[in-house]
């Protein structure tokens with residue numbers, strides 16, 4: 001494909017991404033994959049270039065743009081080489097007309113920017129939310145020794161124990177170390193959240209929102225496969241991905257529990273007041289993960305944020321019932337909005353006098369309210385809020 005044809009393809013894909021964002025349709029990655037399947041003439045370099053154009057435009061536009069072309073013109077305003085490709089050639093985009101609409105820039109829709117400002121996220125921190133995430137690995141200590149693990153590429157050792165960093169886009173899936181479960185792909189912020197749980201061998205630990213088990217596997221390693229680790233979720237598809245991952249990682253103590261949304265306690269009655277630690281890695285707006293999923297900010301609405309805040313509050317209430325006296329409840333979100341983080345914890349503590357805040361000693365992050373906050377700008381990780389609450 002000629003460079004201008006790649007730009008036109010990206011514009012057409014962006015039109016679909018915009019439509020899908022408005023109607024909560026397919027994510028951008030799926031739309032790109034469909035385009036690749038339907039346009040076999042596009043080689044791997046074409047596909048990579050088109051993808052880069054699409055994501056550059058998504059990152060560049062804070063609000064949902066009016067069209068794919070307006071979004072691409074936003075990028076072209078900053079990049080003269082891209083603007084030159086609007087040349088009206090066959091398969092390329094039409095020449096730029098005078099006064100043509102260009103999408104607004106900015107970090108996010110205004111109402112979200114207001115929430116970030118209220119959460120004391122200054123402009124440069126907010127901009128870093130849209131950078132490119134490196135590839136972080138966790139050495140799986142159930143299978144490997146971090147000191148003797150040889151990897152095919154130079155990996156930077158991070159402050160977080162067992163965490164390594166490789167450049168964005170490194171393909172580790174084919175590495176024997178990955179196939180054999182010696183390493184896991186896991187953001188260093190996510191690894192830090194697991195450290196906050198302080199899971200010990202022999203304990204009963206419940207991962208209430210385990211998803212596909214990214215944190216569960218880390219907890220199993222911290223527990224050295226000794227004790228009981230219960231991984232719960234309401235999403236059958238996600239939870240079903242945990243078992244093969246656990247097998248690869250040699251995480252033998254992880255048991256899964258599928259819960260009914262709204263009736264979660266029905267599946268948890270056996271553990272009331274029993275857990276040494278409960279991790280609530282709550283469903284959230286994901287404002288801290290825009291580096292991986294910049295389109296998420298086009299899909300969030302005030303109503304959806306409110307729904308998530310209420311769900312988080314309910315999940316905290318469930319977790320509180322499971323923690324034994326002397327045990328801990330660790331609350332984590334990958335959001336930087338206070339309503340989902342520091343504010344949520346303040347409300348919980350006010351309503352649950354049995355719980356009080358534990359001071360966390362973590363290798364990354366800064367205090368925020370009664371917890372710790374990690375940001376891409378300050379910590380080089382996804383954005384997280386982490387709080388540890390102990391039960392008397």
Ligand SMILES: C[S@@+](CC[C@H](N)C(=O)[O-])C[C@H]1O[C@@H](n2cnc3c(N)ncnc32)[C@H](O)[C@@H]1O
Pocket residue numbers: 190208209210211212213214215216232233234235238259261262264281282283284315
């Ligand atoms: C942030 S993700 C968890 C990610 C996972 N812990 C990891 O490290 O990969 C939040 C999870 O909460 C789950 N969830 C949503 N509603 C829930 C509910 N009512 N009870 C438990 N989990 C729920 C979602 O299915 C999703 O997997």
